[in-house]
Amino acid sequence: MKLVIERRDTSSTLMRFAAPVASIFVALAFAGFLLLAAGINPLEAYREILIEAVGSTYGLSETLVKATPLILAGLGVSIAFRMQIWNIGAEGQIYIGAMGATWVALFSGLENHWMLMITMFSAAFICGGLWAGVAGFLRARWSVNEVIVTLLMNYIAILLVDYLVYGPWRDPQGFNFPLTAQFADAARFASFFDTRLHSGFFLALVFALLLYLFMERTVWGYQIKVIGSNPQAARYAGMRTGQAVFWVLFLSGAIAGVAGFSEVAGLQYRLQHGLSPGYGYTAIIIAWLARRSAIGVVIVSLLMGILLVGGDSLQMLWQLPIAFVYAFQGLILFFLLGSDFFIQYRLKLIRGIRHG
Amino acid sequence: MPELLQIEHIRKTFPGVIALDDVSFTVATGEIHTILGENGAGKSTLMNVLTGLYHPDSGKMCLDGTEVHFTSPRDSLACGIGMVHQHFMLVPAHSVFENILLALDKVPLLYNRKQYQQKIQKIIDTFELDLDLDTEVWKLSIGAQQWIELIKLLLRDCRLLILDEPTAVLTPQETDRLFRVLRLLQEQGKSIIFISHKMREVVEISDRVTVLKKGRSISTLDRGSFDREILAGLMIGQDKIPEWQKNLQMSENIVLDIRNLSVRNDRGLADLDQVSLQLKEGEILGIAGIAGNGQKALAEALTGLKPVTRGKIFAGEVDITHSTARSSYISGIAHIPEDRKSIGIAPDLDVADNLIMKSYKNPLFRRGFFQNRGAIRRNAEDKVSRFAIKTGPDGSPVRYLSGGNIQKVIIARELSENPRVLVALYPTRGLDIGSAEYIHKVIVEGAGRGMSTILIAEDLDELLKLSDRIAVMFRGRIIGYADPRRTTREEIGLMMSGERQDQAS
Numbered sequence A: 001m002k003l004v005i006e007r008r009d010t011s012s013t014l015m016r017f018a019a020p021v022a023s024i025f026v027a028l029a030f031a032g033f034l035l036l037a038a039g040i041n042p043l044e045a046y047r048e049i050l051i052e053a054v055g056s057t058y059g060l061s062e063t064l065v066k067a068t069p070l071i072l073a074g075l076g077v078s079i080a081f082r083m084q085i086w087n088i089g090a091e092g093q094i095y096i097g098a099m100g101a102t103w104v105a106l107f108s109g110l111e112n113h114w115m116l117m118i119t120m121f122s123a124a125f126i127c128g129g130l131w132a133g134v135a136g137f138l139r140a141r142w143s144v145n146e147v148i149v150t151l152l153m154n155y156i157a158i159l160l161v162d163y164l165v166y167g168p169w170r171d172p173q174g175f176n177f178p179l180t181a182q183f184a185d186a187a188r189f190a191s192f193f194d195t196r197l198h199s200g201f202f203l204a205l206v207f208a209l210l211l212y213l214f215m216e217r218t219v220w221g222y223q224i225k226v227i228g229s230n231p232q233a234a235r236y237a238g239m240r241t242g243q244a245v246f247w248v249l250f251l252s253g254a255i256a257g258v259a260g261f262s263e264v265a266g267l268q269y270r271l272q273h274g275l276s277p278g279y280g281y282t283a284i285i286i287a288w289l290a291r292r293s294a295i296g297v298v299i300v301s302l303l304m305g306i307l308l309v310g311g312d313s314l315q316m317l318w319q320l321p322i323a324f325v326y327a328f329q330g331l332i333l334f335f336l337l338g339s340d341f342f343i344q345y346r347l348k349l350i351r352g353i354r355h356g
Numbered sequence B: 001m002p003e004l005l006q007i008e009h010i011r012k013t014f015p016g017v018i019a020l021d022d023v024s025f026t027v028a029t030g031e032i033h034t035i036l037g038e039n040g041a042g043k044s045t046l047m048n049v050l051t052g053l054y055h056p057d058s059g060k061m062c063l064d065g066t067e068v069h070f071t072s073p074r075d076s077l078a079c080g081i082g083m084v085h086q087h088f089m090l091v092p093a094h095s096v097f098e099n100i101l102l103a104l105d106k107v108p109l110l111y112n113r114k115q116y117q118q119k120i121q122k123i124i125d126t127f128e129l130d131l132d133l134d135t136e137v138w139k140l141s142i143g144a145q146q147w148i149e150l151i152k153l154l155l156r157d158c159r160l161l162i163l164d165e166p167t168a169v170l171t172p173q174e175t176d177r178l179f180r181v182l183r184l185l186q187e188q189g190k191s192i193i194f195i196s197h198k199m200r201e202v203v204e205i206s207d208r209v210t211v212l213k214k215g216r217s218i219s220t221l222d223r224g225s226f227d228r229e230i231l232a233g234l235m236i237g238q239d240k241i242p243e244w245q246k247n248l249q250m251s252e253n254i255v256l257d258i259r260n261l262s263v264r265n266d267r268g269l270a271d272l273d274q275v276s277l278q279l280k281e282g283e284i285l286g287i288a289g290i291a292g293n294g295q296k297a298l299a300e301a302l303t304g305l306k307p308v309t310r311g312k313i314f315a316g317e318v319d320i321t322h323s324t325a326r327s328s329y330i331s332g333i334a335h336i337p338e339d340r341k342s343i344g345i346a347p348d349l350d351v352a353d354n355l356i357m358k359s360y361k362n363p364l365f366r367r368g369f370f371q372n373r374g375a376i377r378r379n380a381e382d383k384v385s386r387f388a389i390k391t392g393p394d395g396s397p398v399r400y401l402s403g404g405n406i407q408k409v410i411i412a413r414e415l416s417e418n419p420r421v422l423v424a425l426y427p428t429r430g431l432d433i434g435s436a437e438y439i440h441k442v443i444v445e446g447a448g449r450g451m452s453t454i455l456i457a458e459d460l461d462e463l464l465k466l467s468d469r470i471a472v473m474f475r476g477r478i479i480g481y482a483d484p485r486r487t488t489r490e491e492i493g494l495m496m497s498g499e500r501q502d503q504a505s
């Protein structure tokens, strides 16, 4: 008897849906042992998580709030991934987008709500886009690896925002906290149902739809797919791959920038240190799990939202340490990513028939 | 002869496709066994099943009388079965030596480079191959790359060698050499499974032939009981061979005038040396030559893939060598490239999307920024039925198509926009006889409508049959022209080897 790993000739559609679901259950089982060790009934805990995350208006709204930046950043990352361009810099692009929007909100002198919204949006879009565009330009012009550039520019972006909130943009009334003054009401999103749910979530859904149409229905989306599949063939067919690299990274960064806009205009109402707790990195995992599809990004982001909100409730209800929550989330991600392996490979028991 | 391998009732399906329905055959020790079948009949799939790359849904495989199950090519290699794939699997940036080393099991971390080099060199010498171990693979012709794949298997001492369409990419000379190698191997008691669409070769080399049709093995014939006609008849069955007639009168309009064109290659040597050539409207100009004598460079210069070092190209009266008009002119040139997999297709996209790769900007296929999915789908339906492309279920990626069908997708796309000039490199490579005839018909009919063709091919029969004029290339130059109605294979062969200068140029 022997256990072997076998490549699947073709991955079935059923498997593609079943594997992630199954992997979540496996992860829950594992996390269950951790809970048991901490003296908590896992089933009860899971029920509680679900109720907390989706069972009440408040919980549901919090889940959607958490999913919002993830959807936007995930969409941004996935469009670059579609062209085999590895944008690791969504985190920095979120910061830079937020910075652009904040500048408009605080210093442009605009007062009309819609004017503000449109200008803040554009500023975030363009700032995020140009920030990522730098990597695109370097890649197109001198074949500089975009992974390195986008990654390193995250540090620059975060430190730049830090400089602003510790220095020139710091709120004089802020008791020396690293944050700017609050935005005026006209520079804020509407929020709904007496919760923190804000227009940013709907903006994210609109973007998902637009991006889907963009990829599947437009000439540009077609070009991105061809280049992503075989750049040599694309060049041979007369596509300008260099330009495409720049514009795809621009768009990718721009959408991540909009995530930053949505965070400051919808939730935090100011620019501050630690504005994003790593949404840009989670977005990479999301894009990967979603297989780079726009609809997939929405679904996975919502799941991730449940995980984040549910994790918080574990901490609050059972006084579990935050490390436990991270371990729990890590387990689920680990198994989700692992399920990817089982979509492409399978384990098989063989009796010793092989001979040499 | 004792049976080495027995295949019984193998069946293999992919979602929506029955690739192999019911296949049985045997291979004896020391036998050269040919598998013959149309494009998409399931030959490559069958071989992938034999080597453990795919797992059959049902059926039985016995080696030396014992049933075997392979879970990966590693298993089959351990049993002495090795395969050279239709599309090679080499690392282009690495040297020949490194690529061969990669394929070996158990190379120690600190290996003795000398010793391995000697071992490989010995094989190269035994079989009189022409290969430099230190060259990077991307610089080699496809034919030379194939030797690398073969050497890998010889090093591992395989008992059964599977060659999937090895001769499709070889020159007639290289094919002869391969056949000599195969016969040598046969004398050493090795068995060989051979796949080819060229009847001449099949009849020459095979001990037995098994014919595959739509995933079923329909018959196995012994040497002596088959000839070209019998095999062709079995393969094609009831299907009609397309008929066509050559157009004999030609316009005197010159569509392309190439003057003293030179192109340097990656090593700085001249790939193309002062070539002058005139192409008339509606003409089919054949270019004969042993691979590597500049044909590819000529095609690449014409289609804008390689920069011109010196010389001029005129389209009618206009100098397009360096002007921007060149790019738009190039877009009017259809090109069937030599290296299909790497530049011809976007493997993850489906057939419909691949068919519009060059014309996606055409108003026909778009509404403003949006693609006209309906038109794109109808275009695909039309091409698929006209060129008899065997596709999987709707939307499945092109990379799952059989080699010949990928080729048909590229040809259908290139010919779809009524190009003025067609530059075709080995257009019927890898196509079954029915499909090859159909492509000939399309080219000749195109010529009737005024399309001019530069036809680069290795198959002299094909050149003689289609061309109005044949130019022979040798060492980057055109050393003469031949009139296909008056010349012979032998005469062209002599010119190709540089031994005879010309016949009235």
Ligand SMILES: Nc1ncnc2c1ncn2[C@@H]1O[C@H](COP(=O)(O)OP(=O)(O)OP(=O)(O)O)[C@@H](O)[C@H]1O
Pocket: A009, A010, B014, B015, B017, B018, B019, B037, B038, B039, B040, B041, B042, B043, B044, B045, B046, B086, B390, B391, B392, B400, B401, B402, B403, B404, B405, B430
């Ligand atoms: N991995 C795969 N997934 C789906 N379909 C496949 C796959 N591999 C092969 N097929 C289908 O199986 C059929 C047989 O293909 P195969 O490559 O074996 O043909 P072939 O006889 O080698 O043809 P050719 O002479 O053109 O090389 C084709 O219809 C092909 O589309």
Ligand SMILES: [Mg+2]
Pocket: B043, B044, B045, B086, B164, B402, B403, B404
């Ligand atoms: Mg094949």
